[in-house]
Amino acid sequence: xxxxxxxxxxxxxxxxxxxxxxxxxxxxxxxxxxxxxxxxxxxxxxxxxxxxxxxxxxxxxxxxxxxxxxxxxxxxxxxxxxxxxxxxxxxxxxxxxxxxxxxxxxxxxxxxxxxxxxxxxxxxxxxxxxxxxxxxxxxxxxxxxxxxxxxxxxxxxx
Amino acid sequence: xxxxxxxxxxxxxxxxxxxxxxxxxxxxxxxxxxxxxxxxxxxxxxxxxxxxxxxxxxxxxxxxxxxxxxxxxxxxxxxxxxxxxxxxxxxxxxxxxxxxxxxxxxxxxxxxxxxxxxxxxxxxxxxxxxxxxxxxxxxxxxxxxxxxxxxxxxxxxxxxxxxxxxxxxxxxxxxxxxxxxxxxxxxxxxxxxxxxxxxxxxxxxxxxxxxxxxxxxxxxxxxxxxxxxxxxxxxxxxxxxxxxxxxxxxxxxxxxxxxxxxxxxxxxxxxxxxxxxxxxxxxxxxxxxxxxxxxxxxxxxxxxxxxxxxxxxxxxxxxxxxx
Numbered sequence: 402x403x404x405x406x407x408x409x410x411x412x413x414x415x416x417x418x419x420x421x422x423x424x425x426x427x428x429x430x431x432x433x434x435x436x437x438x439x440x441x442x443x444x445x446x447x448x449x450x451x452x453x454x455x456x457x458x459x460x461x462x463x464x465x466x467x468x469x470x471x472x473x474x475x476x477x478x479x480x481x482x483x484x485x486x487x488x489x490x491x492x493x494x495x496x497x498x499x500x501x502x503x504x505x506x507x508x509x510x511x512x513x514x515x516x517x518x519x520x521x522x523x524x525x526x527x528x529x530x531x532x533x534x535x536x537x538x539x540x541x542x543x544x545x546x547x548x549x550x551x552x553x554x555x556x557x558x559x
Numbered sequence: 560x561x562x563x564x565x566x567x568x569x570x571x572x573x574x575x576x577x578x579x580x581x582x583x584x585x586x587x588x589x590x591x592x593x594x595x596x597x598x599x600x601x602x603x604x605x606x607x608x609x610x611x612x613x614x615x616x617x618x619x620x621x622x623x624x625x626x627x628x629x630x631x632x633x634x635x636x637x638x639x640x641x642x643x644x645x646x647x648x649x650x651x652x653x654x655x656x657x658x659x660x661x662x663x664x665x666x667x668x669x670x671x672x673x674x675x676x677x678x679x680x681x682x683x684x685x686x687x688x689x690x691x692x693x694x695x696x697x698x699x700x701x702x703x704x705x706x707x708x709x710x711x712x713x714x715x716x717x718x719x720x721x722x723x724x725x726x727x728x729x730x731x732x733x734x735x736x737x738x739x740x741x742x743x744x745x746x747x748x749x750x751x752x753x754x755x756x757x758x759x760x761x762x763x764x765x766x767x768x769x770x771x772x773x774x775x776x777x778x779x780x781x782x783x784x785x786x787x788x789x790x791x792x793x794x795x796x797x798x799x800x801x802x803x804x805x806x807x808x809x810x811x812x813x814x815x816x817x818x819x820x821x822x823x824x825x826x827x828x829x830x831x832x833x834x835x836x837x838x839x840x841x842x843x844x845x846x847x848x849x850x851x852x853x854x855x856x857x858x859x860x861x862x863x864x865x866x867x868x869x870x871x872x873x874x875x876x877x878x879x880x881x882x
Binding site: 402404420421422423424427443444445446448451457458459460463464465467468511514515529530531532533534535 | 560561562563564565566567569589592593596597600601609611613660661662663664666667788789790
């Protein structure tokens with residue numbers, strides 16, 4: 402049986418008809434057309450599907466869409482404001498924090514959750530918290546550089 | 560990977576949740592989802608009903624009551640290790656909770672869910688397609704255990720990180736049912752059977768973890784060895800607790816049996832002895848006595864045995880330095 406639910410995604414309210422066995426990732430991509438959030442391993446092991454729920458980093462592939470009702474969901478599409486990139490996005494572009502880019506949305510969403518919680522992380526703390534986001538191009542050095550740069554410049558307040 | 564179809568229930572009280580479980584024998588409870596939903600995607604668990612507990616209010620807390628620390632079963636692991644009392648007085652629990660999976664799993668995963676996680680096995684934690692080259696194993700609904708090459712047994716391994724830490728802290732758990740609840744030692748919740756690793760009555764739900772005050776003023780630690788430092792289950796995990804006041808030590812291990820195990824023979828040997836060379840030399844011989852190692856992962860048993868000794872010795876040395 403399908404259920405009509407309301408999801409708050411990137412500040413917009415969406416009414417969607419979902420089956421209980423649909424994950425949040427499936428609904429974001431297949432129903433709402435928000436393709437920025439990626440399907441990687443699909444079993445919660447790679448971090449590519451990371452989205453923010455009430456500001457915290459969640460793996461949308463191991464979460465039921467029904468379970469996200471009442472939470473503020475933010476995906477990579479919701480970061481830029483009025484055409485201006487979020488400081489994290491800007492930093493990844495400037496410092497080359499990506500290679501193929503598939504893991505990047507998940508990495509940026511995790512980085513945002515980390516910086517919101519800990520505006521000035523040490524490199525060790527940042528690495529520990531971001532370790533669940535795998536990059537198969539193995540471009541980790543520049544990823545960490547890009548996030549640390551934002552922490553330095555904005556204090557991670559945004 | 561699609562999840563199999565199921566009926567979704569979202570009770571507003573634990574009582575209601577317990578009633579659903581009584582009514583629907585094959586229902587499973589959903590907390591963080593990082594274990595259950597993965598197993599469901601792999602079709603190794605296909606419950607007819609999923610009971611989401613997260614809408615039950617007031618189940619996420621860490622609070623002190625008459626000296627004991629009480630932790631709600633739905634408390635995310637992140638909130639457990641961030642609690643100032645846990646971080647300062649119960650370092651084994653803090654270390655264990657912060658070593659689970661990745662930061663995301665610690666945000667989503669709950670302490671109750673972590674304790675009740677499924678056992679793991681290289682023949683079982685695989686996609687349906689991968690498993691289709693062999694007959695279904697006993698755990699997944701068939702007859703044969705591919706680890707033991709025997710019928711109607713299951714030698715999958717319990718790999719939770721938090722359970723050994725709570726075992727050495729002498730924790731108890733509250734199991735709630737429709738009409739009342741009971742508090743039992745955590746150790747008695749594990750059956751030691753791979754097929755049904757938890758000894759919980761039908762209609763019961765783990766709702767609270769209770770750590771006695773006496774566990775707080777002592778040395779404790781949890782050490783884990785895994786393939787990847789970033790996100791992984793332990794190859795072996797060891798928790799160690801020792802009190803100078805009573806001369807008592809407790810040691811518990813994970814990923815070495817169908818349940819988390821206490822190394823009681825080693826504890827007995829160490830009782831009343833000052834930590835030192837004597838104890839360290841006894842570790843390798845005694846630490847493996849209670850564990851029933853089986854080759855349910857890709858790691859060899861001799862490697863696991865060596866790791867058990869190494870992790871425990873490292874913990875004892877750390878305690879010696881701290882004294």
